[in-house]
Amino acid sequence: MVKLVIQDRLAxxxxxxxxxxxxxxxxxxxxxxxxxxxxxxMCACATCHIWVAPEWVERLPPRSYEEELMLQDSPNFDPQRSRLSCQLLISDECDGLSFTIAPDE
Ligand code: FES
Structure with a gap:
């Protein structure tokens, strides 16, 4: 198992x-x-938007073009930290990954 540390929408x-x-x-x-x-x-709604903890941004694979397009339309887009959680594959290297679930849009 890989541990994820999440801040949910209720903080x-x-x-x-x-x-x-x-x-x-x-x-x-x-x-x-x-x-x-x-x-x-399916990378088609952006309702799985998360903000990755700053220390993890460089440790994850970069966003795809499609993911980038979806996120840029979000009012909560953070150019550094935003990801679509459906496009982020969890691997053993993600142990301890921390992120915040972006507000409902
Ligand atoms: S874009 Fe719809 S679930 Fe990720």
Missing amino acids: RTVEVDARPGVSAMENIRDLDASVDAICGG
Whole structure:
């Protein structure tokens, strides 16, 4: 298991034992006050928007062009920290990954 440390939409810190090999969204969508992920991970809704902790930004693979386009339309877009959690694959290297779930849009 890989530990994720999340700040949910109620500003609570939650630790999640995540499964590697699936997206961050799949690992957190069933939590209370979590992402909506209404498109089911198709990079088509941005309701799985998260802000990665600053110390993790450079440690993750860069955003794809499609992910970048979706995020730039968000009023909560942070050029450094924003990610779509459905496009972020969890691996063993993500142990300790910390992020905040962006506000509902
Ligand atoms: S779940 Fe829709 S873009 Fe991620």
